[in-house]
Amino acid sequence: MALNEDLDILEKSIRQLQIEWEKFFSGLERKPPVDLRTKLENMIRRYSNAEIRNNAERFRFQNLASRYQAFSELWAKRLRAMEEGRPVGLHGKAAAMAAPPPPPMPPPLPAHHLAAAAARATNEVRVKDASADTEAVRSLFNRFLEARKQSGEGGAVKFESFQKIIAQQSTRILSEKGASAVDFRLETKDGKVSLKAKAVK
Numbered sequence: 001m002a003l004n005e006d007l008d009i010l011e012k013s014i015r016q017l018q019i020e021w022e023k024f025f026s027g028l029e030r031k032p033p034v035d036l037r038t039k040l041e042n043m044i045r046r047y048s049n050a051e052i053r054n055n056a057e058r059f060r061f062q063n064l065a066s067r068y069q070a071f072s073e074l075w076a077k078r079l080r081a082m083e084e085g086r087p088v089g090l091h092g093k094a095a096a097m098a099a100p101p102p103p104p105m106p107p108p109l110p111a112h113h114l115a116a117a118a119a120r121a122t123n124e125v126r127v128k129d130a131s132a133d134t135e136a137v138r139s140l141f142n143r144f145l146e147a148r149k150q151s152g153e154g155g156a157v158k159f160e161s162f163q164k165i166i167a168q169q170s171t172r173i174l175s176e177k178g179a180s181a182v183d184f185r186l187e188t189k190d191g192k193v194s195l196k197a198k199a200v201k
Contacts, residue, residue: 003057006043010064013040014071021075025082032079037072044068051180051200053126126200128174128181130167137163140184140195147186147193165195173199 017040020033044065052058125140127133141162148157170182179199187194 003047003052003054003061006047007057007060007064010040010043010061013043014064014068018071021071025078040068053181055126124183124185124198126181126183127166127170130163130170134163137166140166140186143186144193144195147188151188151191151193153191153193169195169197173197177201 013036017033017036020029020036023029024032047061048065052061125136125143127136127140130137138159141157141159144162145157166184169184173179173182177199179201181200183198183200185196185198187196
């Protein structure tokens with residue numbers, strides 16, 4: 001199954017789990033939705049340990065995982081309050097109503113918006129082959145130019161020269177570290193913009 005389809009399932013499962021927890025907290029269900037929670041957590045754990053190469057899909061997964069984590073903490077607090085006898089009302093309905101509503105699911109963004117947001121969120125660009133991953137290198141180059149502009153660094157930089165440097169660094173790291181890819185990120189220190197590379201196993 002394609003990752004994008006799994007992410008759709010993950011998003012629907014989070015929504016369904018919200019509904020099931022609300023039923024439990026309002027007294028409509030006698031047991032918490034443990035099975036659905038376990039299934040959802042297993043899916044999140046599986047992709048947390050996997051390499052997601054597509055920036056947009058990686059960002060969407062991170063967003064869904066963070067959203068689930070926020071919900072999970074809220075549900076745990078409300079469950080603890082119930083166990084300690086703190087809910088107000090006969091069946092805890094007042095407590096459920098008093099609890100802050102879960103944040104709404106945002107509408108899906110277009111792929112190009114997701115890719116841009118992913119680049120900003122991770123602040124890294126993954127390169128396996130600098131000559132083939134032209135789009136990734138171009139994205140890194142544009143951010144490099146923007147960072148230099150903001151820091152006030154002068155001097156023109158050509159894309160071809162930049163791509164050559166990325167190719168040399170990635171080839172060396174892939175060879176020496178036995179890595180499958182290289183993550184590049186920008187760092188600005190003392191008004192100087194530099195590239196930091198990290199091997200990805």
